[in-house]
Each structure stands twice: as structure tokens, then as C-alpha cells.
Amino acid sequence: MEDQDKLLNDITTQEYQYGFVTDIDTDVIPKGLSEDVVRLISFKKKEPEFMLEFRLKAYREWLKMKTPDWAHLKIPPIDFQETIYYAAPRTSPKYQSLDEVDPELIETFKKLGIPIEEQKHLAGVAVDVVMDSVSVTTTFKKVLAEKGIIFCSFSDALQEHPELIKKYLGMAVPTTDNFFAALNSAVFSDGSFCFIPKGVRCPMELSTYFRINTAGTGQFERTLIIAEDDSYVSYLEGCTAPKRDENQLHAAVVEIIAMDRAEVKYSTVQNWYPGDKNGLGGIYNFVTKRGICRGVSSKISWTQVETGSAITWKYPSCVLIGDNSVGEFNSVALTNHHQQADTGTKMIHIGKNTKSTIVSKGISAGKSDNSYRGLVKVMPGAINSRNFSQCDSLLLGSTCGAHTFPYIEVGNKSSIVEHEATTSKIGEDQIFYCNQRGISTEDAIGMIVNGYAREVLNKLPMEFAVEAQKLLQISLEGSVG
Amino acid sequence: MLSIKNLRASVEGKEILKGINLEVKAGEVHAIMGPNGSGKSTLANILAGKADYEILEGEVTFLGQDLLELSPEVRSRSGIFLSFQYPVEIPGVPMVNFLKASVNEHRKFKGLAPLTAGEFLKLLRAKKEMLHLDTELTNRSVNEGFSGGEKKKNEIFQMAMLEPKLAILDETDSGLDIDALRIVAEGVNALKTPENATILVTHYQRLLDYIVPDFVHVLYKGKIVLSGGKELALELEEKGYDWIKNGNE
Numbered sequence: 001m002e003d004q005d006k007l008l009n010d011i012t013t014q015e016y017q018y019g020f021v022t023d024i025d026t027d028v029i030p031k032g033l034s035e036d037v038v039r040l041i042s043f044k045k046k047e048p049e050f051m052l053e054f055r056l057k058a059y060r061e062w063l064k065m066k067t068p069d070w071a072h073l074k075i076p077p078i079d080f081q082e083t084i085y086y087a088a089p090r091t092s093p094k095y096q097s098l099d100e101v102d103p104e105l106i107e108t109f110k111k112l113g114i115p116i117e118e119q120k121h122l123a124g125v126a127v128d129v130v131m132d133s134v135s136v137t138t139t140f141k142k143v144l145a146e147k148g149i150i151f152c153s154f155s156d157a158l159q160e161h162p163e164l165i166k167k168y169l170g171m172a173v174p175t176t177d178n179f180f181a182a183l184n185s186a187v188f189s190d191g192s193f194c195f196i197p198k199g200v201r202c203p204m205e206l207s208t209y210f211r212i213n214t215a216g217t218g219q220f221e222r223t224l225i226i227a228e229d230d231s232y233v234s235y236l237e238g239c240t241a242p243k244r245d246e247n248q249l250h251a252a253v254v255e256i257i258a259m260d261r262a263e264v265k266y267s268t269v270q271n272w273y274p275g276d277k278n279g280l281g282g283i284y285n286f287v288t289k290r291g292i293c294r295g296v297s298s299k300i301s302w303t304q305v306e307t308g309s310a311i312t313w314k315y316p317s318c319v320l321i322g323d324n325s326v327g328e329f330n331s332v333a334l335t336n337h338h339q340q341a342d343t344g345t346k347m348i349h350i351g352k353n354t355k356s357t358i359v360s361k362g363i364s365a366g367k368s369d370n371s372y373r374g375l376v377k378v379m380p381g382a383i384n385s386r387n388f389s390q391c392d393s394l395l396l397g398s399t400c401g402a403h404t405f406p407y408i409e410v411g412n413k414s415s416i417v418e419h420e421a422t423t424s425k426i427g428e429d430q431i432f433y434c435n436q437r438g439i440s441t442e443d444a445i446g447m448i449v450n451g452y453a454r455e456v457l458n459k460l461p462m463e464f465a466v467e468a469q470k471l472l473q474i475s476l477e478g479s480v481g
Numbered sequence: 482m483l484s485i486k487n488l489r490a491s492v493e494g495k496e497i498l499k500g501i502n503l504e505v506k507a508g509e510v511h512a513i514m515g516p517n518g519s520g521k522s523t524l525a526n527i528l529a530g531k532a533d534y535e536i537l538e539g540e541v542t543f544l545g546q547d548l549l550e551l552s553p554e555v556r557s558r559s560g561i562f563l564s565f566q567y568p569v570e571i572p573g574v575p576m577v578n579f580l581k582a583s584v585n586e587h588r589k590f591k592g593l594a595p596l597t598a599g600e601f602l603k604l605l606r607a608k609k610e611m612l613h614l615d616t617e618l619t620n621r622s623v624n625e626g627f628s629g630g631e632k633k634k635n636e637i638f639q640m641a642m643l644e645p646k647l648a649i650l651d652e653t654d655s656g657l658d659i660d661a662l663r664i665v666a667e668g669v670n671a672l673k674t675p676e677n678a679t680i681l682v683t684h685y686q687r688l689l690d691y692i693v694p695d696f697v698h699v700l701y702k703g704k705i706v707l708s709g710g711k712e713l714a715l716e717l718e719e720k721g722y723d724w725i726k727n728g729n730e
């Protein structure tokens with residue numbers, strides 16, 4: 001027992017591996033938020049008029065809103081006037097080949113273990129790398145263009161396809177949706193845009209790496225994915241962030257629209273800096289992700305592996321409007337040290353015969369707090385709808401917390417909603433069994449945790465699953481209490 | 482190979498082992514028998530290094546090393562294998578991954594390079610054939626949903642993969658039907674060499690029809706009260722444990 005406690009201590013006090021800072025020339029506007037700042041952001045990005053109006057409307061609404069306080073989180077007061085709302089690498093943002101990219105940036109990706117040249121060649125992944133807030137390089141654009149797929153930075157999309165943005169932006173997450181979505185709508189700097197035309201299956205996994213790099217820069221990403229009738233796309237989002245002592249605000253919005261029979265898979269591996277072992281620093285991650293299954297028989301699935309951030313507030317949701325549409329949420333959320341996570345999903349059944357599945361695997365270690373919060377709402381018209389929810393919590397040690405907050409509202413009699421929940425601890429017997437086969441306690445815990453999360457990890461695309469397994473191993477390899 | 486001298490141990494303040502002495506040499510098979518609660522499983526677990534036990538006195542030497550100083554994983558890598566009475570389930574961890582990690586830890590300890598996936602699968606197939614295992618056990622999660630017999634077969638299979646110097650089989654016969662018992666016993670016999678040794682911990686004589694011991698020890702109330710050759714097991718079977726109890730109350 002003493003040995004295990006010691007090991008728990010050793011392992012769970014490991015410092016974040018990806019804490020480093022890239023020294024790249026950045027264009028920063030003064031900190032603080034006002035209508036002028038919103039105008040300045042829009043001006044710097046040379047946006048069309050409707051975009052500025054969207055931002056200003058959101059800003060004015062945001063002023064009237066309050067930070068949400070219903071989550072099981074202790075959120076220190078955030079001074080929004082102390083945040084910088086825009087930072088773009090000052091060097092010219094567009095390159096034809098990697099040779100032209102700032103060598104230091106390439107070095108950064110190498111440290112992160114995501115060499116983009118390798119990814120281009122080996123994985124066949126089109127990578128739209130977002131360094132701070134502006135897209136630095138976009139690959140595979142030509143291949144995609146041949147299929148009529150648009151995959152580019154949000155800024156580029158605003159210049160080249162303003163009509164699409166105007167039509168769809170805010171459809172899944174209106175500016176008034178919540179405090180952080182309103183803030184994002186007012187000040188978002190960049191993000192990704194993805195459009196899959198009718199009948200097209202995207203031939204590769206689309207991937208974006210986000211990374212916060214400027215001290216004190218809140219990052220406000222905006223992602224919009226539109227899948228037209230009979231189309232398919234798998235989209236990957238992965239994050240690592242450099243070490244910081246001060247808290248950094250991150251409030252992203254992701255919107256997905258799926259039309260008739262379209263399918264969108266959205267996978268995330270989130271590893272923002274979680275703060276040090278004493279709870280100092282770390283990213284505040286307030287994310288609004290929502291997909292709308294507008295079309296009949298459309299499908300949206302969210303798969304997330306959340307290991308980072310000091311505070312995670314995130315509920316990727318599905319609004320199932322089209323008859324026979326399907327929503328899925330698969331989540332592994334791991335917290336260690338003083339991390340806090342309140343994450344889950346909302347499944348809103350509106351169409352007939354709609355189906356949703358929720359699989360949530362929480363893992364808590366150290367002094368962390370990990371909550372699942374999920375809403376399953378079946379509207380009266382959503383006859384013959386089904387939901388199945390499985391929410392499991394795994395505890396490592398006795399100083400962490402795990403909570404489950406399911407909300408279920410069923411508006412008709414023909415629908416079936418099932419909810420299962422379990423809480424368990426890693427068994428000493430399991431660890432001893434591994435030990436007896438020559439496997440160290442540290443490796444045993446990594447193995448057991450990965451086994452526990454396997455159901456969700458299996459939903460990730462292959463190359464991402466490997467990365468996610470390593471992350472789980474690195475992030476805790478905790479112990480028994 | 483293994484030398485236990487005056488081993489006394491307790492769990493939660495209760496003394497279970499009250500001075501065990503045992504010598505096991507390479508090539509030998511020892512059976513440790515005794516009624517329930519006599520300390521048989523405690524002895525097996527202590528040799529494997531399970532926490533929860535307090536060593537009060539005595540020493541255990543394994544291949545010249547102080548065994549009690551070693552962590553459970555180092556004991557395993559040094560050649561001690563425990564076939565569990567109740568093998569543990571590890572959901573979501575494929576048996577094949579588990580075994581590969583295990584085999585490669587053992588190789589690393591010996592200064593050998595880890596097996597490649599191809600080499601490992603070859604070894605896996607060879608051992609399956611050797612034990613006449615045609616089951617799909619290796620494709621499932623570690624012990625998850627295994628029947629009692631499958632779990633025990635799986636223990637022997639792991640033993641075959643790891644080729645231990647000293648195998649401790651804790652109640653390997655319990656819960657086995659006669660066919661499963663035969664398969665398990667044949668496996669154990671097939672793995673016997675002049676260089677390794679086996680300790681069979683068992684309640685019944687039945688297993689000893691299949692795996693013939695060189696020595697039989699009777700453990701009662703934390704002490705070895707009687708030792709002898711294989712005929713002792715038969716005598717015990719005939720007279721029952723009361724015979725021991727009556728002589729040692």
C-alpha cells in the first residue's frame with residue numbers, strides 16, 4: 001500500500017510534457033474587450049459587413065449575460081478586460097511548401113510529435129494547422145477541391161465563400177446560446193470551415209491542430225462543418241498547448257449541420273495545459289459544440305478524449321430534427337491534480353424514430369473533480385425514439401471526485417430511454433495480477449485505464465487512437481487508494 | 482532453488498503462517514495439501530509478493546536472492562509464476578496485448594530485445610499447440626467472461642508463455658471438470674523440465690493422480706505438520722484431514 005501511494009504520488013505529480021513556448025513574431029492587439037476591439041478584429045481580418053454585424057450583435061448580447069454557475073466547477077472570477085482577444089503570427093501567413101514555413105514552427109510540431117510532413121505522407125491527413133489564431137498552412141487543399149470539398153481556415157472561407165457562412169453561421173449555436181458562445185461570436189479570431197457537397201464522401205480524415213502560443217491570449221476558435229445530402233466526413237481536432245503560469249481562456253464554438261442522409265464524425269483529443277500539480281495555471285476550456293441533424297436519416301457522432309485544461313466545460317450535443325436521424329456521444333474525460341471537468345452531452349429528439357447513444361467514461365485521479373452532465377430530451381412529436389446512455393466513472397486514489405448528473409425528459413409514450421451508470425476503483429487485485437506477470441504497477445494502471453476506455457478509443461480513427469492511448473498513459477497512470 | 486526458513490506471517494494482525502520450513506530443488510514437484518484455512522493460499526501469495534501480509538519472522542531465498550526484498554514484478558521476471566486460484570478479470574485489455582507486455586518485460590529483464598509482433602504471434606501459436614488449446618481465449622479481454630475452466634487453462638497458457646523457474650499452482654484443480662483437469666495437468670507435465678520446479682497447492686488428492694509429486698507436505702494451522710512422498714497424499718485421502726487434526730490439536 002505504501003509503495004502504491006508513493007508511486008501514485010510519483011506518477012501523478014509528473015509535469016506536463018508539452019510545456020514549452022515557441023518564440024514566433026506575433027501581432028497582438030491591446031488587451032481588453034469593447035465594441036472598438038470587436039470592430040478592430042473584424043477590420044484586421046477584412047471581414048464582410050454581415051460578419052461585423054454578427055459580432056456586434058453577439059457582443060451586445062454578451063454584455064447582458066452572466067457566466068453560467070450551474071456546473072459542478074469552482075471557477076475563479078475571470079477578468080475579461082485582462083484578456084488579449086487577437087493575436088496573429090506577423091509573418092506572412094501563406095506558404096506553398098513546408099520549406100517556406102518558419103523553421104521554429106516546424107520544430108514546435110516536432111516536439112509535439114506531430115510532424116506535419118510525416119502526417120502528409122503517411123497518414124493521408126489534410127492538416128489545417130492553427131497556430132494561435134490564424135491558419136498558417138493548409139494542405140491537401142487541391143485534392144479536396146477536386147471533389148468540391150471546401151476545407152480551409154474560417155477567415156479564408158469568409159473571403160471566398162461568404163454566402164455559405166452567412167447562411168449557416170449561428171444555425172446550430174445562436175449568438176444568444178450561452179455566455180461563452182456569445183463571447184466567441186463577438187471575438188473569434190479564426191478556426192476551420194468545412195463544406196462537403198451533395199453525394200461526396202470525403203476521401204480522407206480532415207484534421208486541425210489548434211495550439212495556444214501567445215502569453216495571455218484567449219483563443220476563440222470557430223468551426224463550421226456543413227455536410228450536404230448523402231455526404232460523409234470524418235473530422236479530427238487535436239490540441240496541445242505550451243506551459244503557462246497564468247490561466248488562459250479558451251472558448252471555442254463548433255457547429256455541424258448534417259442534411260439528408262449525411263454523416264459527420266467529429267473526433268477530439270484535447271490536451272490543453274492542465275496546470276501544474278498544485279493547480280497553478282492551466283487552460284479554462286469553455287466550449288460549445290453542437291450538431292444539427294437537419295436531414296432525414298442523418299447522423300452526427302462526437303468522440304472526445306479530454307485529458308487537458310484546468311477547467312473543462314463542454315457538452316457536445318446533437319439536435320435530431322430529421323426523422324430517423326442518429327446522434328452519438330462517446331467520451332473519455334480524465335482529470336488529475338486539481339483539474340476540474342464538467343462535461344457531457346445533450347441529445348434533443350425532435351424527429352420521429354430518432355436514436356441517440358451516449359457512452360461516457362470518466363477517470364479521476366489526484367485531487368481532481370470529474371462530472372458527467374447529460375440531458376436526453378424527447379419531444380412529444382419524436383415518437384418511437386430511443387436513447388441508451390452508459391456513464392462510467394473510474395476512481396484512482398481516494399482524494400478525487402466523480403459525479404453523474406443525468407437529466408431525462410421524455411415527452412411521449414412510444415419512446416424508450418435507458419440509462420446505466422457505474423462507479424469503480426482500479427482494483428489492487430488487478431494490479432497484483434499484472435505485477436505477477438512482470439508488469440510494473442505504472443504500466444498496469446496505464447493498461448487497465450486504457451482497457452476501461454477502449455470502447456470509446458475504438459471509435460477514434462486509428463492514428464488518433466494511438467495518440468489518445470499515449471495521452472491517457474502520460475496524463476495519469478494514477479493508482480489505487 | 483527455493484528455501485523457506487521459519488516463515489511467520491500475519492494478515493490484519495492475525496498470524497496465519499507460524500513457522501514454515503520448505504526446500505524446493507530444481508526438477509522437483511512439491512504438493513502442499515491441507516484443510517481450508519490452513520494457510521496454503523497465504524503461502525502462495527506471500528511467495529508471489531502480494532501486499533496485505535506482514536512478515537513477522539523468517540527468510541525466503543530464491544536462486545540465492547532474498548525473495549522478500551523483491552517487488553512482485555521483479556519476482557515474476559526472476560522466474561516465479563503464480564497460477565491464481567481466482568484469476569482476475571481486466572476488462573477491455575486484450576489477452577494478446579497483456580501477454581505481449583508480460584513476455585517482453587521478462588525479456589527486457591534478461592537483457593533480450595522485445596519480440597516483434599510476428600515473433601510473438603509465432604510463439605503464441607507454438608504454445609497453443611503444445612497445450613492443445615484451440616480456444617479463442619487470446620482474442621478476448623483478460624479473463625473477462627471466461628468460465629472457471631477457461632480461466633485455469635488461461636493461467637497454464639500464460640505459464641507456458643513465460644516458462645518460469647518456479648511455478649506455484651494455487652488450487653488449480655478447483656472448479657475444473659475432469660476433462661479440463663486433464664488438459665491443465667497435461668500442460669503442467671509438458672512444461673516440466675529438470676531445470677524448473679513446481680509447487681502444487683491443493684485441497685484434494687485428485688490433481689495428484691495427474692501430476693505426480695515428488696514430495697507431499699501437509700499444512701495445518703500455519704505449520705507443515707507432515708511431509709512425505711506421493712503415497713502420503715493417498716493416505717490423507719483415505720483417512721481424511723481429521724487424521725491430521727487429531728494428531729495436532
